[in-house]
Amino acid sequence: MTIISQPTQVRASRVPTLAHGLHFEDIQYKYFRREHELILTLRGVEDQQVVAVTRGEAEFALVDESPLLVLCARFGIAVPWVASPFCWHHTPSKERVLPPAPGSEDEARIQMQILLVEAEDKTIRASRCVTFSLDFTRALNEAIREQARLPFDPRGQERSHEKLRRRCPTPESMVAYAAARTPGFP
Numbered sequence: 599m600t601i602i603s604q605p606t607q608v609r610a611s612r613v614p615t616l617a618h619g620l621h622f623e624d625i626q627y628k629y630f631r632r633e634h635e636l637i638l639t640l641r642g643v644e645d646q647q648v649v650a651v652t653r654g655e656a657e658f659a660l661v662d663e664s665p666l667l668v669l670c671a672r673f674g675i676a677v678p679w680v681a682s683p684f685c686w687h688h689t690p691s692k693e694r695v696l697p698p699a700p701g702s703e704d705e706a707r708i709q710m711q712i713l714l715v716e717a718e719d720k721t722i723r724a725s726r727c728v729t730f731s732l733d734f735t736r737a738l739n740e741a742i743r744e745q746a747r748l749p750f751d752p753r754g755q756e757r758s759h760e761k762l763r764r765r766c767p768t769p770e771s772m773v774a775y776a777a778a779r780t781p782g783f784p
Contacts, residue, residue: 620647620677623717627669627682629742630693634710636671638680641717643724650676651714651724656782658730659773661766662741665748666758669738670773671712671782679769683759686742687750696746697739708735710782728782737778 624639640647654674661668661681672679686694698705707729714724730738766772773779 621717622680625680625682627684628689629684629686629697630689630695632695632697634708636669636682636710636712637715638677638713639715639717643714643716644676646676647673647714648724650674651712652726656712656726656728658728658734658780658782659776660734660738660741660778661762661772661775662737662777663758663762664741665745665751665755666762667741667745668762668772670769670776673712677714679773681769681772684742684745685750685755686746694746697742699743700736700740705739706735707732708738712782728784730782731780734778734780741777 621641622639623641624637626635626637626639628635628637638651650673654676657672659670659679661670667684668681669684670679670681709727709729712724712726712728713722715721716723762772766775
C-alpha cells in the first residue's frame with residue numbers, strides 16, 4: 599500500500615476543520631498531483647478506531663457550496679461523520695494538477711489514501727486505500743476543476759463556510775445536504 603505523504607510531514611491545514619464528536623485535532627482532505635488523501639488526526643486513538651478505519655464500512659459525501667468544497671467521511675460506528683473543507687488555492691502551485699475531465703482518456707475512479715494519526719506523537723495508527731464510484735469521482739473532480747477556475751477570494755470562502763456552518767452545524771447535517779455520496783470500495 600502506498601502512503602502518499604510522509605508520516606513525519608503531516609501538513610497543517612489552512613482552512614478551518616469541521617470536527618465533532620471524538621477528539622480530532624485535525625481532519626485534512628488533500629488533493630495534489632492527482633492524488634487524494636484524507637488525514638484524520640485524533641488524540642487517544644483506540645483499537646476500535648483503528649479497526650474502523652482499516653476495515654470498517656467507509657462512506658463519503660461531497661458538499662459543494664461553491665467556492666467551498668467539503669468532503670465528509672465516516673468509518674463504521676467508531677469514527678462517525680467528519681468533515682474537511684478543501685481549497686485548491688491552498689495547495690502549493692507546483693502540486694496543482696487539474697483532475698481529469700469526464701470521458702477523457704486519463705479518467706479513472708478516484709483512489710484515496712486514508713491515514714489515522716495519533717495526535718500525541720504523530721504516528722500513523724491506521725492506513726487504508728479506498729476507491730470511489732465513478733459518479734462520485736466525476737462530481738468531486740468537477741467541483742475541484744470549478745474551484746480552480748474561480749479566482750481565489752478568501753473572504754468569499756469564509757462567507758461560504760459560515761453560511762454552511764449556520765445551515766449545517768454538524769457533519770451529519772452536511773451529509774444530509776450533500777450533492778453526492780458513495781461507499782468506499784476496496
